[in-house]
Amino acid sequence: MKQETFDFAPLLPAGLPPAAALPVLEIALRDTSAEVRQSAVAALGGIGGARAIALVRSTLAGDSSYQVRAAAVATLAHADSANRRAVIVQGLALPSYQDVIATAALRAIAQSNDTGFIDQVEGTLGQVRVAAQVLGALANRGSARALDVLSRHLDDQRSYVRRWVLQAFWSTVRRDLAIARLRALETQLRYPDTQKAAARLRQRLEERNPGA
Numbered sequence: 001m002k003q004e005t006f007d008f009a010p011l012l013p014a015g016l017p018p019a020a021a022l023p024v025l026e027i028a029l030r031d032t033s034a035e036v037r038q039s040a041v042a043a044l045g046g047i048g049g050a051r052a053i054a055l056v057r058s059t060l061a062g063d064s065s066y067q068v069r070a071a072a073v074a075t076l077a078h079a080d081s082a083n084r085r086a087v088i089v090q091g092l093a094l095p096s097y098q099d100v101i102a103t104a105a106l107r108a109i110a111q112s113n114d115t116g117f118i119d120q121v122e123g124t125l126g127q128v129r130v131a132a133q134v135l136g137a138l139a140n141r142g143s144a145r146a147l148d149v150l151s152r153h154l155d156d157q158r159s160y161v162r163r164w165v166l167q168a169f170w171s172t173v174r175r176d177l178a179i180a181r182l183r184a185l186e187t188q189l190r191y192p193d194t195q196k197a198a199a200r201l202r203q204r205l206e207e208r209n210p211g212a
Contacts, residue, residue, distance in 0.1 A: 018047045034065035045075035053080050066096040070104040077108035092120055099128045106130050110137040122149050125161055132164045136172030151181055155190045162194050166201055179205050
């Protein structure tokens with residue numbers, strides 16, 4: 001999964017050293033434009049250091065824009081590795097429009113390949129579509145448990161969750177893993193519509209990868 005990036009170059013004159021950039025970015029964090037504040041957050045992550053991290057933490061705590069706070073979660077998870085897990089936990093717990101903050105936290109889990117969060121990722125499956133993709137990404141990196149958890153939700157009682165899981169098998173899970181798992185499970189699934197959808201998906205994956 002790709003990390004969110006923002007164009008912050010217009011905020012900083014060319015060649016400006018970090019010590020001089022910090023005051024510029026601190027002013028940008030008070031800009032009326034959420035896009036500018038979001039860019040400033042990412043720029044602070046690129047600069048790093050205690051003061052920059054403190055400014056991003058303050059933004060996460062108090063900015064009025066959910067998108068800016070989501071950017072703060074992504075930035076802190078990348079730039080403050082010592083406190084990454086705490087930031088992810090905080091991000092998962094913060095309510096936001098269209099779950100943009102939780103989505104940023106989930107993406108940080110995938111980017112850091114932190115399988116210690118599998119239970120928490122599973123807990124968001126009914127709320128955030130990207131959770132299924134995160135489990136798929138962790139499975140691709142060798143987590144058998146992530147693949148098992150994702151597969152289990154092919155029998156989820158919520159039809160939309162089953163759709164999200166199938167979409168993750170198509171778009172995120174490595175083809176060989178997806179084909180093998182779907183082949184093993186498709187006749188055992190609880191819901192007939194999901195059985196048929198899983199069989200069709202496995203066939204499509206095999207067509208994309210004839211050697212499977």
